Amino acid sequence: MRRRGGPVPYLFLTPAVVLFTLFLALPIGYTAYLSLRGTKVTGLGLGKGARREVYVGFANLAAAIGDGELWAGWLRVLGYGAMVLVTMLGLALLFALLLDSAHVRLARFSRIAIFLPYAVPGVAATLLWGFLYLPSLSPAQGPLSALGGEVDLLGAGTVVFSMANVAVWGGVGFNMLVLYTTLRAVPRTYYEAARIDGASELAIALRVKIPILMPAIVLTTVFSLIATIQVFTEPTALRPLTNTISSTWSPLMKVYRDAFITGDLYSAAATSIVIAGIALVVSFGFLRVVRDRAFQER
Amino acid sequence: MAATATRTRAAGAPGLAATVILLGGALYCLFPIAWVVVAATKSRAELFSTGTFAVGGGLLENLAGLAAYRDGVFWLWTLNTFLYAGAGALLSTGVSAISGYTLAKYRFPGRTLLFNLLIGGILVPAVVLAVPQYLLLSEAGLADTYWAVLLPQILSPYGIYLSRVYASAAVPDELLDAARIDGAGDLRVFGRVALPLMVPGMVTVFLFQFVAIWTNFLLPFIMLGDDRKFPLTVGLYTLLAAGANQPALYNLIITGAMVSLIPLIALCLTMQRHWRADLSGGAVKN
Numbered sequence: 166m167r168r169r170g171g172p173v174p175y176l177f178l179t180p181a182v183v184l185f186t187l188f189l190a191l192p193i194g195y196t197a198y199l200s201l202r203g204t205k206v207t208g209l210g211l212g213k214g215a216r217r218e219v220y221v222g223f224a225n226l227a228a229a230i231g232d233g234e235l236w237a238g239w240l241r242v243l244g245y246g247a248m249v250l251v252t253m254l255g256l257a258l259l260f261a262l263l264l265d266s267a268h269v270r271l272a273r274f275s276r277i278a279i280f281l282p283y284a285v286p287g288v289a290a291t292l293l294w295g296f297l298y299l300p301s302l303s304p305a306q307g308p309l310s311a312l313g314g315e316v317d318l319l320g321a322g323t324v325v326f327s328m329a330n331v332a333v334w335g336g337v338g339f340n341m342l343v344l345y346t347t348l349r350a351v352p353r354t355y356y357e358a359a360r361i362d363g364a365s366e367l368a369i370a371l372r373v374k375i376p377i378l379m380p381a382i383v384l385t386t387v388f389s390l391i392a393t394i395q396v397f398t399e400p401t402a403l404r405p406l407t408n409t410i411s412s413t414w415s416p417l418m419k420v421y422r423d424a425f426i427t428g429d430l431y432s433a434a435a436t437s438i439v440i441a442g443i444a445l446v447v448s449f450g451f452l453r454v455v456r457d458r459a460f461q462e463r
Numbered sequence: 464m465a466a467t468a469t470r471t472r473a474a475g476a477p478g479l480a481a482t483v484i485l486l487g488g489a490l491y492c493l494f495p496i497a498w499v500v501v502a503a504t505k506s507r508a509e510l511f512s513t514g515t516f517a518v519g520g521g522l523l524e525n526l527a528g529l530a531a532y533r534d535g536v537f538w539l540w541t542l543n544t545f546l547y548a549g550a551g552a553l554l555s556t557g558v559s560a561i562s563g564y565t566l567a568k569y570r571f572p573g574r575t576l577l578f579n580l581l582i583g584g585i586l587v588p589a590v591v592l593a594v595p596q597y598l599l600l601s602e603a604g605l606a607d608t609y610w611a612v613l614l615p616q617i618l619s620p621y622g623i624y625l626s627r628v629y630a631s632a633a634v635p636d637e638l639l640d641a642a643r644i645d646g647a648g649d650l651r652v653f654g655r656v657a658l659p660l661m662v663p664g665m666v667t668v669f670l671f672q673f674v675a676i677w678t679n680f681l682l683p684f685i686m687l688g689d690d691r692k693f694p695l696t697v698g699l700y701t702l703l704a705a706g707a708n709q710p711a712l713y714n715l716i717i718t719g720a721m722v723s724l725i726p727l728i729a730l731c732l733t734m735q736r737h738w739r740a741d742l743s744g745g746a747v748k749n
Binding site: 174178187188193199256259260268272274281285286288289292296297301337394397401405406425430437438440445 | 496499558586
């Protein structure tokens with residue numbers, strides 16, 4: 166810790182700094198630059214030099230902010246994200262607390278089974294569930310029609326729930342593991358003391374364990390928020406199975422369409438900036454609110 | 464240890480409820496995986512006619528169909544994925560280890576700033592990076608090459624963070640001083656003294672990065688055009704996009720999904736002791 170070492174620490178950090186510059190700082194700067202540019206067509210737009218890149222200021226950003234299609238995407242992601250975050254983190258917390266409680270049987274099996282979807286790529290997870298949602302294959306179709314309801318799990322009104330289920334399924338195990346390993350690091354004597362004081366298991370979970378978990382819960386929430394705002398894989402991979410998901414279902418899908426299908430890099434860059442801005446504001450806002458509420462006593 | 468001692472205590476009613484809830488969660492998580500394993504055994508006719516969990520007799524035929532698909536491109540996707548995830552995670556772990564060690568064990572001007580910069584990368588949404596990364600790499604003539612998928616995934620803010628936490632906990636300063644007094648240079652001290660002590664933590668970093676690269680879809684989806692360079696995620700997506708409206712291709716897609724899951728699930732099961740998600744920091748146990 167007290168080692169100085171002259172140029173050595175800088176040499177050791179060179180690979181990380183070079184990679185950071187090339188693949189993080191430079192792309193961010195380039196996105197910001199592109200978002201301020203646009204093409205200007207002169208004459209009939211034919212021939213060499215007819216299309217020029219020009220500075221357009223904040224016009225792209227203004228267009229991105231005023232884009233109704235983008236806001237419709239944000240609304241969809243908002244509803245989807247609220248469902249995913251509450252269900253996924255709630256279940257992760259519940260499972261972690263139950264695993265950590267003393268009298269659970271088959272805890273090891275449950276822990277590994279719940280963690281297993283972490284190893285399933287989002288595309289594969291969406292594909293598995295997507296096939297299970299298909300009326301021709303779905304095991305739910307029999308019981309559902311027996312109850313008198315033909316429910317199309319990929320219909321316009323239901324597809325967002327079906328998609329949220331895929332995200333919850335894929336994410337609950339990882340978050341559970343984070344919370345569970347945090348709990349395991351707590352000395353058992355804490356709980357013994359509470360037990361001697363006559364606290365029930367439930368009281369210990371609510372009054373001792375959840376406060377200890379608070380920083381970990383905040384972190385997992387922020388990471389899940391950032392991931393949810395950028396949702397791309399699940400809706401993209403579900404599109405081939407249903408026609409209820411548009412090519413601009415989520416904001417990131419719109420960026421992809423603008424950049425690689427329509428070929429409008431400038432508005433794609435501007436939309437990226439808006440998404441990044443919202444992601445940062447939401448995560449920092451969340452951190453602030455939580456810090457004020459949860460860590461007041463510290 | 465404490466858990467095994469307490470587990471022998473009689474499980475009362477609350478314990479039973481907890482067990483039932485956890486088993487419910489386990490079943491929910493295993494259900495689609497169990498389904499795909501069973502569905503991959505069904506022949507084309509059996510897929511739509513037999514019960515959900517009735518084992519069929521078409522597994523070998525399905526595997527043969529998958530192997531024959533576009534001259535065996537599926538196996539190429541599998542190899543590519545191993546290459547991207549293996550090489551990427553190895554390089555990433557190396558960079559994380561030396562960066563984390565340096566940030567934990569050296570004191571130098573700019574240390575906090577560099578740490579915050581490198582860690583701040585966690586917060587940058589992938590979307591801000593993916594499109595310009597593609598443009599810059601295609602400018603450099605590297606788009607649609609293996610490098611385009613490999614290089615951007617070497618830097619791992621989370622890996623550097625974990626390595627720093629681990630190095631401060633597992634590598635005693637006294638040992639470094641002793642090695643130094645014996646005349647070892649900085650690189651030697653790192654490679655021969657610190658790195659061996661950091662191995663358990665670096666296994667965790669490697670596993671996380673391996674899974675992250677293996678499951679990544681957006682980056683290779685954007686970077687690659689030639690389907691012979693695809694990883695499994697993008698390959699599976701193209702299979703799905705090609706065959707979703709043709710029930711005749713369902714067997715192929717399902718079998719492909721099943722085969723693609725085997726390596727990662729095997730890795731997760733064999734390495735499950737090494738998954739330490741010390742995301743919330745500080746609490747590294749040996």
